[in-house]
Amino acid sequence: MKYEPVIGLEVHVELNTKSKMFCRCSADYFGKQPNTHTCPVCLGLPGALPFTNKEAIKKCLQIGLALNCKVVDLSRFERKIYFYPDLPKGYQISQYRWPLCVEGWLEVEDKDGKVSKIKINRVHQEEDTGKLSHIGGVTLIDYNRSTVPLVEIVTEPDFTDPSQVKDYAKKLQQIFRYLGVSSADMERGDMRLEANVSVRPAGQKELPNYRVELKNINSFRFMTAAIEYEIKRQIEALEKGEKLTQETRGWNEAKRDTYLQRSKEEAHDYRYFPEPDISELRVKSDELRIKEEIVELPNRKAKRFVADYGISRQNAQVLVDSKELAGYFEEAIKLGREKQLKPQEIANYIVNQKIKLASKDQVLRAVEDLAGKRVGILEDEVKIEKIVAEVIFENPNSVEDYQKGKLNALQALIGGVMRKTQGKVNVEKVRRILESKLQN
Amino acid sequence: MKLTADQVKKVAKLANLPLSDEEIEKYSGQLSKILDYIDQLNSADTSEVEPTFNVTGLSNVLREDKVGESLPQEEALQNASQVKDGFFVTKGVFEE
Incomplete structure (x- = not known):
C-alpha cells in the first residue's frame, strides 16, 4: 500500500x-x-x-x-x-x-x-x-x-x-x-x-x-x-x-x-x-x-524585485534573505543606474560571485567593481590591434625569440598587452591577434 | 456522586500528591461529599447568565515595556531548601 x-x-x-x-x-x-x-x-x-x-x-x-x-x-x-x-x-x-x-x-x-x-x-x-x-x-x-x-x-x-x-x-x-x-x-x-x-x-x-x-x-x-x-x-x-x-x-x-x-x-x-x-x-x-506598520515581508519583496527589476525568481529569493541585504541591493541598483548598470547585472553579480553586502561601503565597492569590469573591457579590435602593434615595436627581443621558435616568448608579449590595458582585455583575443601579426 | 479509587488516584497524580491506600479510601469519601456539596450550585438556573472569568470587568490592562528592578540573587534563593552556585536545586528530573 x-x-x-x-x-x-x-x-x-x-x-x-x-x-x-x-x-x-x-x-x-x-x-x-x-x-x-x-x-x-x-x-x-x-x-x-x-x-x-x-x-x-x-x-x-x-x-x-x-x-x-x-x-x-x-x-x-x-x-x-x-x-x-x-x-x-x-x-x-x-x-x-x-x-x-x-x-x-x-x-x-x-x-x-x-x-x-x-x-x-x-x-x-x-x-x-x-x-x-x-x-x-x-x-x-x-x-x-x-x-x-x-x-x-x-x-x-x-x-x-x-x-x-x-x-x-x-x-x-x-x-x-x-x-x-x-x-x-x-x-x-x-x-x-x-x-x-x-x-x-x-x-x-x-x-x-x-x-x-x-x-x-x-x-x-x-x-x-x-x-x-x-x-x-x-x-x-x-x-x-x-x-x-x-x-x-x-x-x-x-x-x-x-x-x-x-x-x-x-x-x-x-x-x-x-x-x-x-x-x-x-x-x-x-x-x-x-498591519500598516508591518514592513514589506520577504515573499512580497521578492515578487516586487521580479516585477520591478526584471531579475530572476531564484536571485530575488537569495537577495531577500535578510531585510538588510535586500536594502543594500536596492541601494546598489540606485548607484548602478548612474553607471548604466542594469538591475539584472547587479543581481547576477551579487548572487553568482557571492558578493558580501553588509555596509554602504561594500555596496559602493561592489557597484564600482562591476561598473569597472564592464566599462573597462576592451572590445574594440582596432584598438587592441593598435596596442598589440605598440607592444611588438617596443619588444624586439621577444619578437625575435618567438620567431626563432621560443614559443613562450609569446607570454611576455601577452603580458605587455595586459599591462598596457590594465588587464581589461580578453587574453585569448590578444593571443590570436599577436600570433597572426607575428606570422606575417 | 461517589468518586472511584481510580479517579482519586488520578487527581492525586495531577496534584503531585503521593497517597497511601488508606488515604485513597478516606479521600474518596471526603471528596465525594465535597462534590455533592458543590453540586448544589447546579440547581441554580444560569442559562441566561454569562460566565464570569474576571471580577474586575476590565480589559486591556497593559504596561509599557520597561525594565524594573529584580531581586538580588541571594534574596531570590533565600527560601530554597537547597541551592548551588546561584541555582535552585531539586532532585533529578528527566528532561522532557
Whole structure:
C-alpha cells in the first residue's frame, strides 16, 4: 500500500522585548548569572500579580498578521497546569480557548519547487519557563528565563513532505527577523520546533487516529531528518500490522533515530482554566494600525524585485534573505543606474560571485567593481590591434625569440598587452591577434 | 456522586500528591461529599447568565515595556531548601 505523511508544526519563538511578559524583570537572560533576573511574579511567590507587557502583545499581533491571521475580538489568558520544576507557579500562563490570532496561512515550497498553502490554526501568546540543567543526579534551576514572552504558532496538519516543513520553518525565521520581533536563533533556543507526524493510506481524507509528537529539535536539518525517519518508521510498523499510538518522541542525532519520551498513558491533563489575575484583551481595533506598520515581508519583496527589476525568481529569493541585504541591493541598483548598470547585472553579480553586502561601503565597492569590469573591457579590435602593434615595436627581443621558435616568448608579449590595458582585455583575443601579426 | 479509587488516584497524580491506600479510601469519601456539596450550585438556573472569568470587568490592562528592578540573587534563593552556585536545586528530573 502507498502511504502519505500528515504533518503539523508547532513553533515557539521568544520575543525580544526589554522586560518579561508578566513582570518588569529584564528579559535579556542569555548568558547572565543564574537567578538574577527574577521577582515574586516570575518566581511564582504567593500573592504576586502578573502585569501584561503591551509590547509583547503588539509583537504577537504583528506575527499573526504577517501570517495572514485574523485578530480575534476577545482574547484571554488561561492557566495550563502541570508539575515540573521549570514552572515555579505550578502552571504556565498561556492561551487555549481564546488565542489572539487565528486562521492564517503561509505559502511554502517543497523540494521540487511546488508551492502550497499551509493553514495556520492559531498564533498565541504565552510565557517561557525556567531553564533546567541535569547534572550529577540533581537538577539545577535558573528562573531568569521564566516569564520571558513566548509566541506559539500552530499549523493545521497540512504538510505532506519534510521539505515543506523545512521551508516553512525557514520562512517563519525570516519573517520574525524582518519584523524585528526576535533574533530567532535556533541554537540559542529563541526558536523551537515541534512536529506532529502520522501517516495514512494515500488518498484517504480522514486524519489518522494517532499522532507522534517530535520534540526538542534545535536545527532545521535535524527536524527534517527526524521527520523523514519517523515517516519511514511508521510506514514499516503499519506494514507489519502494528498499531501506532499517540506518543512523544525525541531525536537522537548520534544514532540518527527517534526514541520514545512519553506514551499515551502518561499524556498530560492540563486542566486549562481562565487566568483570573489578568484582564481580557480586546485589541481588534489595533489590527489595521499594526498591519500598516508591518514592513514589506520577504515573499512580497521578492515578487516586487521580479516585477520591478526584471531579475530572476531564484536571485530575488537569495537577495531577500535578510531585510538588510535586500536594502543594500536596492541601494546598489540606485548607484548602478548612474553607471548604466542594469538591475539584472547587479543581481547576477551579487548572487553568482557571492558578493558580501553588509555596509554602504561594500555596496559602493561592489557597484564600482562591476561598473569597472564592464566599462573597462576592451572590445574594440582596432584598438587592441593598435596596442598589440605598440607592444611588438617596443619588444624586439621577444619578437625575435618567438620567431626563432621560443614559443613562450609569446607570454611576455601577452603580458605587455595586459599591462598596457590594465588587464581589461580578453587574453585569448590578444593571443590570436599577436600570433597572426607575428606570422606575417 | 461517589468518586472511584481510580479517579482519586488520578487527581492525586495531577496534584503531585503521593497517597497511601488508606488515604485513597478516606479521600474518596471526603471528596465525594465535597462534590455533592458543590453540586448544589447546579440547581441554580444560569442559562441566561454569562460566565464570569474576571471580577474586575476590565480589559486591556497593559504596561509599557520597561525594565524594573529584580531581586538580588541571594534574596531570590533565600527560601530554597537547597541551592548551588546561584541555582535552585531539586532532585533529578528527566528532561522532557
